[in-house]
Structures are given as C-alpha cells and as structure tokens.
Amino acid sequence: MTFPVLEGKVAIVTGAAMGMGAATAELFAEAGARVLAADMNEERGRDVVRRIEAAGGTAAFHGVDISDSAQVEGMVRTAVDTFGRLDTAVNNAALTPDDRLTAEFDEDYWDRLMSVDLKGTALCLKHELRQLVAQGGGGSIVNISSVSGFRPQPANPAYVAAKHGVNGLTKTAALEYGPQQIRVNAVAPGAIDTPMLRGALEQFGFTEEEYAPQLSLLGRFGQPREVAQASLWLASDQSSYVTGSVIHVDAGYTSR
Numbered sequence: 001m002t003f004p005v006l007e008g009k010v011a012i013v014t015g016a017a018m019g020m021g022a023a024t025a026e027l028f029a030e031a032g033a034r035v036l037a038a039d040m041n042e043e044r045g046r047d048v049v050r051r052i053e054a055a056g057g058t059a060a061f062h063g064v065d066i067s068d069s070a071q072v073e074g075m076v077r078t079a080v081d082t083f084g085r086l087d088t089a090v091n092n093a094a095l096t097p098d099d100r101l102t103a104e105f106d107e108d109y110w111d112r113l114m115s116v117d118l119k120g121t122a123l124c125l126k127h128e129l130r131q132l133v134a135q136g137g138g139g140s141i142v143n144i145s146s147v148s149g150f151r152p153q154p155a156n157p158a159y160v161a162a163k164h165g166v167n168g169l170t171k172t173a174a175l176e177y178g179p180q181q182i183r184v185n186a187v188a189p190g191a192i193d194t195p196m197l198r199g200a201l202e203q204f205g206f207t208e209e210e211y212a213p214q215l216s217l218l219g220r221f222g223q224p225r226e227v228a229q230a231s232l233w234l235a236s237d238q239s240s241y242v243t244g245s246v247i248h249v250d251a252g253y254t255s256r
C-alpha cells in the first residue's frame, strides 16, 4: 500500500515512458499526485498514462525533448494548464552512457549526452523553478543523478562528467531557492534493472549473475520502484527539512 503523501499535488516526471521514470510516474499517481508524464517516446509514454488511469490515478502525457528550452517551457506550461499548478518534478530523462575511454571519446555523442543529461536537466530546473517562484514559492524538485556522479566507471567520461554536474546543479539550486522554501535534491541510483542497464550489459557482454555482485552489496540489481520510493519521499512533505542532498539508492556500492 502506498500512503497518499502527494494527495492534491501536481508532478512532472521526465523520461516517464520506461524504466525508473515510468515507475516514478506510477508510484506518484498511486500516492495521489496528478502526473504529467513527459518523454520523447510518445507510444510508450501514452502506455504509462493508460496504466496509471487503469489503476485509478490521474495522468497526462506530454511529448518533450528536454534538450530544447522552448519544449521544456512548454512542458511546464502544459502541467499548469492541465492540472492548475506545479508542486514537484522528477528530472529523470537521460541518455545511455557513452562507451569509450577518455582519449577516444566520440565528440558528437559527448555533445548530445551533455545537451540531454546535463543541460536538459538544467533546463528542466530552470523552467520548473520559475513556475514555483511565480506561484509564491514552495515545492520540491528531484534530479536523478547516478553512482557515476561519485564513483567513475572506465569508458563513460561524458556520462560521469554529466552526473557530477547534476550533483553540483542540485546543490546550487538548493542554496539559491531555499529562501523561497523550494527544496532541490537528487537521487543517485546504482545498478537498476531498466532498459538502459540491459542495453549496457548487452554492449559489454556481461550477465546479471557476474555483474550484480560487483555493483551491489545485496548481490542483485535494484528495481525501478525502489528508486521511485526515494524520489517519492523527497517530493513529499515527509522530507520537509531535506534540501541540497544527494540520496544514494545503490545497495551500498558507493560506500565500499
């Protein structure tokens, strides 16, 4: 059972068509939020909205490329036009990590990844913060970082740099907007069983059995909903004295 800790609140979740974003949109709706599920993938995004509605929740889909400022502004406007206001957002959308050593990195993919994972997250923050300030302050924003924002793996230089950047961005926005009672935090997931992780396993030729024990003190991959639970706590008033923090949901990977 999910407690209705977001009853009456309006939430945006980016990257909501699959993986952790889909799990977050579904959990937030179960907790009472009206959810704008935003993603580039319209077909799968609309599937998520249908699942939420079938379960008795309220959601709408919005197509967005978070690397485009005008589209992100439109996303926030749609949330307000559809549901009346904005209370919380989970900036989750990101591209699959790069796969080359630093001396070999692909400059085109570097630019694309930075424009989505770092600038796209910043654009979401920018337009969400403007809306929260215009409403008179208050609200909670959650950025999705990664263990890669703390502990690099080899051959992901762009992704590692972008996720370190997301941590810095989170802390900067937290200190700038604390006086307006807007909280900004991040969640740093470990190895979570999503299409992104499955793609990486296939790319490097690893199996879950050989890889999971290296990445998790619990010896297994996490489930998307286990990350969504941390975002739910941060989005809700249950975490009212928490801002500028990065919460690790990584089965101890960064503690070892």
Ligand SMILES: NC(=O)c1ccc[n+]([C@@H]2O[C@H](COP(=O)([O-])OP(=O)(O)OC[C@H]3O[C@@H](n4cnc5c(N)ncnc54)[C@H](O)[C@@H]3O)[C@@H](O)[C@H]2O)c1
Pocket (backbone or CB within 6 Å): 014, 015, 016, 017, 018, 019, 020, 021, 038, 039, 040, 041, 064, 065, 066, 067, 092, 093, 094, 095, 096, 116, 120, 144, 145, 146, 147, 148, 188, 189, 190, 191, 192, 193, 194, 195, 196, 197
């Ligand atoms: N899966 C993991 O093990 C893992 C670990 C640490 C951090 N993360 C982070 O968690 C978040 C979610 O990861 P996931 O594994 O669920 O990813 P995923 O690839 O399964 O899903 C990502 C979603 O983002 C959407 N998206 C991509 N680019 C977009 C853009 N420009 N605009 C709008 N939507 C876009 C995709 O369409 C997709 O629906 C990401 O920020 C990722 O970096 C994942």
